[in-house]
Amino acid sequence: MNSALTVNDGIAQPPMVNPHVGGLFEKRRQPLPTVEEYVRGIRESNITMLSRAITLIESRRPDHQQMAQKVLEACRPFAGNSIRLGITGVPGAGKSTFIEAFGGMITARNHRLAVLAIDPGSERSKGSILGDKTRMETLSADPRAFIRPSPGTGSLGGVARKTYETVILCEAAGFDYIFIETIGVGQSEVAVHSMTDFFLLLMISGAGDELQGIKRGVMEMSDLLLINKADGNNVEKAIQAQAQYQSALHLFPAPPSGWTPRALTCSAVDKTGLKEVLQEIENYIALTKANGYFEQRRREQARYRMYETINDNLQNTFYNNPTVAAKLAELEQQVTSGALNPYDAAAALLALNF
Numbered sequence: 001m002n003s004a005l006t007v008n009d010g011i012a013q014p015p016m017v018n019p020h021v022g023g024l025f026e027k028r029r030q031p032l033p034t035v036e037e038y039v040r041g042i043r044e045s046n047i048t049m050l051s052r053a054i055t056l057i058e059s060r061r062p063d064h065q066q067m068a069q070k071v072l073e074a075c076r077p078f079a080g081n082s083i084r085l086g087i088t089g090v091p092g093a094g095k096s097t098f099i100e101a102f103g104g105m106i107t108a109r110n111h112r113l114a115v116l117a118i119d120p121g122s123e124r125s126k127g128s129i130l131g132d133k134t135r136m137e138t139l140s141a142d143p144r145a146f147i148r149p150s151p152g153t154g155s156l157g158g159v160a161r162k163t164y165e166t167v168i169l170c171e172a173a174g175f176d177y178i179f180i181e182t183i184g185v186g187q188s189e190v191a192v193h194s195m196t197d198f199f200l201l202l203m204i205s206g207a208g209d210e211l212q213g214i215k216r217g218v219m220e221m222s223d224l225l226l227i228n229k230a231d232g233n234n235v236e237k238a239i240q241a242q243a244q245y246q247s248a249l250h251l252f253p254a255p256p257s258g259w260t261p262r263a264l265t266c267s268a269v270d271k272t273g274l275k276e277v278l279q280e281i282e283n284y285i286a287l288t289k290a291n292g293y294f295e296q297r298r299r300e301q302a303r304y305r306m307y308e309t310i311n312d313n314l315q316n317t318f319y320n321n322p323t324v325a326a327k328l329a330e331l332e333q334q335v336t337s338g339a340l341n342p343y344d345a346a347a348a349l350l351a352l353n354f
């Protein structure tokens with residue numbers, strides 16, 4: 001027993017493979033639902049199945065993408081029946097607080113609400129709210145609400161497409177209000193505008209519109225300017241801002257909808273002015289459904305999406321082509337060194353067989 005040859009038990013050796021990774025692989029091996037199972041689940045408003053179908057849409061795997069398109073195709077006949085609301089405003093304007101308060105009012109009226117976002121990765125982490133559900137705690141726990149963060153990184157065109165496809169699935173699942181949120185400092189407003197019926201710009205008083213980073217174009221495409229944080233000491237300033245924006249709105253050409261956009265105030269914290277916002281949206285929907293603009297806008301949006309898809313595909317095909325990629329680096333170098341003019345360089349690249 002006391003021999004020097006005794007081998008102690010020693011300590012347990014760590015496993016050769018990371019045990020946590022094993023769990024992940026097991027999860028991945030779980031068979032995917034069939035197209036029929038996805039569609040049935042979505043139509044039955046099964047939120048787990050809806051979430052899984054959205055994950056399928058977001059997947060880059062070609063077999064997933066193929067399947068996602070089949071699910072979408074089957075869902076499309078049941079889509080189109082929601083009110084799609086675009087919400088933009090710079091970080092800090094109060095979007096998540098507003099969505100929480102206004103969304104709560106919508107679900108309290110027995111509507112089902114899906115909240116989506118469009119900002120591609122890097123922008124999201126800077127300001128947009130939806131990666132951070134804890135900031136919409138009540139709505140996250142509301143059985144009539146479904147909150148889904150932005151579909152991750154990628155080109156804006158790619159993210160926008162996935163968000164639009166998510167709208168289709170949510171509508172097929174019976175959601176009758178869809179909010180699509182974006183931070184108001186990029187091209188993403190155009191993308192949100194191109195897939196929503198009503199576009200709401202959330203602003204705060206006491207900051208010139210330059211300060212808020214709001215471009216004139218964004219104001220011009222808005223159906224409602226909403227000055228938030230009209231509470232406490234800020235009420236008067238908010239009302240002044242409302243008057244200023246209201247007169248600024250008169251300077252824009254009359255929109256083709258026949259609708260006259262207005263500036264209103266609200267407080268997302270005090271929950272004041274929210275009924276008026278809903279009334280404004282309902283008035284807009286009633287007017288544009290009666291004068292045909294509602295349908296016309298959706299058809300225009302379909303046309304926009306067609307061109308967007310073509311442009312996206314052409315761009316991908318071009319830049320992913322190995323011949324182009326090889327030549328591109330060389331010509332880029334010549335252009336930056338001044339040896340070649342940019343137009344000849346572009347022409348030479350476009351003349352390649354890609």
Ligand code: GDP
Pocket residue numbers: 089090091092093094095096097098127128129135228229230231266267268269270
């Ligand atoms: P987001 O970045 O646009 O989503 O803005 P948040 O919803 O995160 O709000 C930014 C800050 O403004 C937070 O501290 C909120 O509590 C505050 N806030 C939002 N809405 C209101 C409001 O109606 N009144 C006041 N006083 N503060 C608000």
